[in-house]
Amino acid sequence: MTKLVYASVLAIAASAMAAPAFAQDNQECGRVTIAEMNWASAGVAAWVDKIVLEEGFGCQVELVTGDTMPTFTSMNERGQPDVAPELWINAVKDPLEAAVAEGRLITLSEILTDGGVEGWWVPAYFAEANPEITSVEQALQHPDLFPAPENAARGGIYTCPAGWACQITTENLFRALDAEAQGFDLVETGSAAGLDGSIGNAYARGEPWLGYYWAPTAVLGMYDMVMLPFEVDVDEQHFVECISVVGCPDPQVTAYPVAEVFTVVTQQMAENNPVAVGYLETRAWGNDTVNAILAWQMENQATNEDAAWWFFENFPEVWGAWLSDDARTSVESAI
């Protein structure tokens, strides 16, 4: 008698567990791993993709933490993860071109419709207090206005974290501008936390700050910063051939070109998962949208997941345009 009870309990339990598995069988999307890059805009993008692919298309999505070079290397050499939603092409231009030519990776779509904006910035309160400084070149004439943290007798230009591509470009532009002779030193920030912290520290004290930063970012959503233009135009060829090369012998001043930011997927992903790839091809958003999300995220110290859900709640017209009616309804019901 007891055996019968156990058996029926087991049977009920088994069928209860099997039910969701059956429900998923009729979906055509499989497993997808997405790189959740360690900067804010890409982190939110990864969660947006995860939510859409899971809720709208029934994929099983796994996020893996990433950074530009490790993720690129891993995708290129080992075919994992499947998707890098927001890859800044400049940082990996040559190896990416090689990988695309050999058919290992595919650049799918431009996720940021405005592209990535890079430049040298000052706090807005500083720009207001010093209206005569309207360009990088003019700022460089006043090293006294930007005392370096380790040596107040020199001016300081905060550079990019160690090992980032922008560290190279900033260093080359620094030499092109002959900033050292004008009394400036490059200030090593070490990490993204160090760079952000230096802006936060300047803002907390209301002090001037001059250095490299980029958009779309939470920091620029949270702190009101003004990008100082260079007095020359963009020379893209020189930028690629010299400014982004370590130790370029004769750097010339050029403005930063707008960075191309693409969604990159592996070849296997493109072949085996048309559902997910179809979505990723149409998905794109503007810097205004991203800045708004990141500003909200930072203000509320929300996680990437929270920020993605906030985006679904507040920008239905943006994500609605990416999806078919069916998928849109499924995502809506999940909000």
Added chain:
Amino acid sequence: MASSCWGLPDFLCGAPEMSGSAMRAMRRTIDTGFRDMVRGASSYIDAATAPVQSFLNTLEGLFVNTPWIVVFLVLVGITWGTSRSWKITAGAGVALIGIGWFGLWNDSMITLSMVTVCTLVAVIIGLPIGILTARSDRAQRIITPVLDVMQTMPSFVYLIPVVVIFGIGKVPGMIAVVIYAMPPMIRLTNLGIRLVDREAIEAADAFGSSERQKLWNVQLPLALPTLMTGVNQTIMMALSMVVVASMVGVGGLGRNVLQAINNQFFTIGFLNGFALVAIAITFDRASQAYGKRLQRHKEVSDE
């Protein structure tokens, strides 16, 4: 939600949790208060850190600008003086020459100057606190949990408030390193003094020693081997934390390691890592050998 919850009611299912808005309000209140505090105190902070800053700059300049052969001889000499062992001294010499050969001399000097200052500061602050905890059970009850927090808190967490208060560079790096490296100094000072033979103290009492005489002439000398272990631990922890501190703009070997991680530069990463290991092993062997020699004196005098 996917979790089945075994059919339990909702309030037994998820862990009790404060509401999202209350949590946000709390975080914002703390962060705003923190920021206002920084804004109000920034001039005092600058005044207080300026001498530390110039001291660090001077010392780094001294290490980096002194001709390598002088630094080399001094370091090898110190190793000989503390260890009195040919093997350890020769090992230190080879390690230093290797560091120079692979082009890491300047970065190693920057790291060494930081570790030197941080260890000194940690010992200067840690020793009196250790003595205090050894003499008062109440102080020990208060300080021990603080040390537990200092040692278990992930070291990156220190960097957040430190950067907002002090900005980036050597001073915030030094503060983070000292916080991280000081606890073993305090713990082992406390332990060393508490382990001093009761009979030795009684003898000192019998000869009419004052508290001060007991501390300086009996307790600290007898605790010296344990104190040296504390110094050794502090050096090791400072050395590892100095790498983490490169995330807030402290230069040296740590910066190269960070750069190597970000770019997947395998060789550079390992060369810099090995330079750190070489420095660490040299420090460790030399200070341990010194500690052992102190112990031998003690054993001799015990007989």
